[in-house]
Amino acid sequence: MRKALARPLCGTREMRMRSCELRLHLMNLNKTPEQSFSGTIRKIKLLKTVKPQEEWVALFRANLAMRIKIEQKRELLAGDTAVFRNLSLFWKAFWRPKHYLRVVYAASLTVALFLLGGGVTVWAAMKSLPGSAFYPLKIVLENMRLYATSGESRYTLQSEMTSRRLEELKTVVNSGDSLESKAEKLETVVQHIQQQLIADKKQLPVIGVGETENSIKTIKEVSQRAEQVKKTINEVKESLAVSETGNNLNLNEKLAEVSATAEKTSFQALETLIAKTEKTDVERQDILAKFGNLIQEKEKSIIVIDKITDGKISAINQATTTVYKLPINAVLVNQADEARLLLERIENDLKEEDFVSALQTLRALNEIVKGAEAIVQNSGNKEALIIDQAAVNLAATTSAETLIEK
Amino acid sequence: MNLIKNEKDFLQLYDEYVEKIYRYIFFRVGSEELARDLASEVFLRSWQYINQTRSSKLGIFNSKNQKIENPRAFLYQVARNLIVDNYRQKEILPISLEEIADTQIADKIADKKNDPRELADKSLEIEIVKNALTKLNEDYQEIIIWRYLDDLEIKEIAEILGKTENAVRVLLFRALADLKAVLKKL
Numbered sequence: 013m014r015k016a017l018a019r020p021l022c023g024t025r026e027m028r029m030r031s032c033e034l035r036l037h038l039m040n041l042n043k044t045p046e047q048s049f050s051g052t053i054r055k056i057k058l059l060k061t062v063k064p065q066e067e068w069v070a071l072f073r074a075n076l077a078m079r080i081k082i083e084q085k086r087e088l089l090a091g092d093t094a095v096f097r098n099l100s101l102f103w104k105a106f107w108r109p110k111h112y113l114r115v116v117y118a119a120s121l122t123v124a125l126f127l128l129g130g131g132v133t134v135w136a137a138m139k140s141l142p143g144s145a146f147y148p149l150k151i152v153l154e155n156m157r158l159y160a161t162s163g164e165s166r167y168t169l170q171s172e173m174t175s176r177r178l179e180e181l182k183t184v185v186n187s188g189d190s191l192e193s194k195a196e197k198l199e200t201v202v203q204h205i206q207q208q209l210i211a212d213k214k215q216l217p218v219i220g221v222g223e224t225e226n227s228i229k230t231i232k233e234v235s236q237r238a239e240q241v242k243k244t245i246n247e248v249k250e251s252l253a254v255s256e257t258g259n260n261l262n263l264n265e266k267l268a269e270v271s272a273t274a275e276k277t278s279f280q281a282l283e284t285l286i287a288k289t290e291k292t293d294v295e296r297q298d299i300l301a302k303f304g305n306l307i308q309e310k311e312k313s314i315i316v317i318d319k320i321t322d323g324k325i326s327a328i329n330q331a332t333t334t335v336y337k338l339p340i341n342a343v344l345v346n347q348a349d350e351a352r353l354l355l356e357r358i359e360n361d362l363k364e365e366d367f368v369s370a371l372q373t374l375r376a377l378n379e380i381v382k383g384a385e386a387i388v389q390n391s392g393n394k395e396a397l398i399i400d401q402a403a404v405n406l407a408a409t410t411s412a413e414t415l416i417e418k
Numbered sequence: 419m420n421l422i423k424n425e426k427d428f429l430q431l432y433d434e435y436v437e438k439i440y441r442y443i444f445f446r447v448g449s450e451e452l453a454r455d456l457a458s459e460v461f462l463r464s465w466q467y468i469n470q471t472r473s474s475k476l477g478i479f480n481s482k483n484q485k486i487e488n489p490r491a492f493l494y495q496v497a498r499n500l501i502v503d504n505y506r507q508k509e510i511l512p513i514s515l516e517e518i519a520d521t522q523i524a525d526k527i528a529d530k531k532n533d534p535r536e537l538a539d540k541s542l543e544i545e546i547v548k549n550a551l552t553k554l555n556e557d558y559q560e561i562i563i564w565r566y567l568d569d570l571e572i573k574e575i576a577e578i579l580g581k582t583e584n585a586v587r588v589l590l591f592r593a594l595a596d597l598k599a600v601l602k603k604l
Binding site: 045048049051052053055056057058059060061062063064068069072073076077079080081083084196 | 425426428429432433436437440441444445453454457458461462465469540543544546547548551562566567587590591594595597598601
């Protein structure tokens with residue numbers, strides 16, 4: 013059989029060569045492309061790192077959501093058709109505006125929105141809450157206003173926008189809506205908070221590029237907003253932990269994502285502040301205060317882990333005295349010990365004002381604490397996370413204050 | 419894949435595919451700005467089309483009363499058509515590497531915190547692969563982007579191109595062989 017295959021049917025050299033190529037081709041066809049071209053495919057997959065700007069993705073999403081809602085409410089918005097024609101003209105010019113026209117575009121559109129019968133619509137939009145048909149319009153209007161603002165006013169506006177989102181988050185959590193509706197609205201707000209955090213992170217000055225008074229102010233503003241977001245998200249998580257809405261996996265993932273982004277932003281802001289070559293006493297105090305806040309959070313988490321490994325968790329509802337016990341997890345005990353060692357190291361670094369080393373150690377501590385929290389989360393016992401929060405806060409505050417004072 | 423039943427589903431589709439659609443368009447047209455414009459247009463037009471067919475209260479049907487069973491493939495078809503329309507309007511050929519600044523790829527690499535040397539090496543390798551990709555014909559470029567960057571199945575690619583699955587496999591094989599040959603020369 014082999015001899016028969018080896019001998020071509022025709023005698024010429026060209027025909028023999030074509031026959032060999034055909035056999036080779038047929039052999040390759042028995043292999044998948046992944047087998048035949050693994051090296052080439054690996055190189056192609058490098059191109060997966062090409063991505064669009066996150067800001068554009070977020071802004072266009074808001075625009076798309078708004079357009080979808082508007083089409084649904086077309087009858088209500090019939091008087092604003094001229095306004096939305098201007099919006100599309102504005103949108104087409106958005107990526108190529110001349111600098112001096114930016115404010116003109118934004119201002120004229122805002123005026124047009126009010127004067128062309130959209131006054132009620134815009135008012136309704138600005139008062140709207142997540143879940144309302146006008147909410148996407150509210151977001152777009154805020155972003156447009158931000159786009160046209162610069163300098164000090166921009167910082168103020170950004171802080172206002174963050175505060176507004178966090179207020180909306182609390183309003184939804186405390187509302188009497190159905191669980192499904194609440195979860196959906198929370199997801200919407202959390203997504204917008206995430207987008208704001210990403211935009212904030214991008215504003216942080218690049219280390220070593222050149223420090224100005226403005227860049228220091230930006231760092232502090234961004235850091236403050238990130239802290240505000242973390243605090244509110246933690247409060248929301250605690251509120252939701254006792255309710256059925258807290259079982260919504262998608263919502264929990266989004267809350268975790270926002271928390272993680274806020275934390276990264278805090279760390280990045282601190283890193284940028286530390287990188288400033290000359291520090292005044294006030295700036296050193298600022299850095300120590302920021303370390304204090306971050307350390308306090310980690311302290312709380314370590315206390316929770318300690319309580320869990322001790323097997324002593326009491327229900328937050330004082331009406332019951334159910335005690336929840338988890339089997340002692342050797343890994344958790346080890347991680348808690350490791351975390352305490354790192355806290356000591358941070359304390360020493362801060363005493364010597366070695367902020368860079370302290371930050372590196374704090375990042376390592378953060379990873380250990382996150383790992384431990386993930387183990388507890390995955391244990392499936394949600395009730396184990398409901399603890400005597402007041403006691404934890406007091407213990408953490410006392411400990412962190414002692415650390416900084418030393 | 420679930421049908422698009424409502425606006426929430428469509429926005430989820432957006433979240434899932436905006437990066438892929440943008441990337442596909444970017445590699446075809448070579449301009450970040452144009453890729454954003456066309457990607458935006460893809461989703462706007464897709465929504466308008468779906469919304470019009472929904473209002474007929476027959477579900478998600480196209481003008482031939484056929485269900486859009488694969489919204490992902492539909493998005494790519496819309497993107498493809500827009501790219502072709504764009505070329506016709508502007509009489510622009512697929513952009514060559516010389517027209518693309520070196521910084522474009524480096525800027526778009528998501529993680530800028532890499533070691534600068536690693537980043538430079540990565541950028542160079544990416545640039546080489548992109549250069550090679552642009553030297554292929556359009557059909558080969560598309561099939562490589564869809565299969566290995568956007569992780570489309572052979573069946574989905576066949577649906578977009580209107581070919582059989584076997585024809586797509588052969589096309590893919592030839593595209594990879596071509597790309598390998600071009601990479602060897604570079």
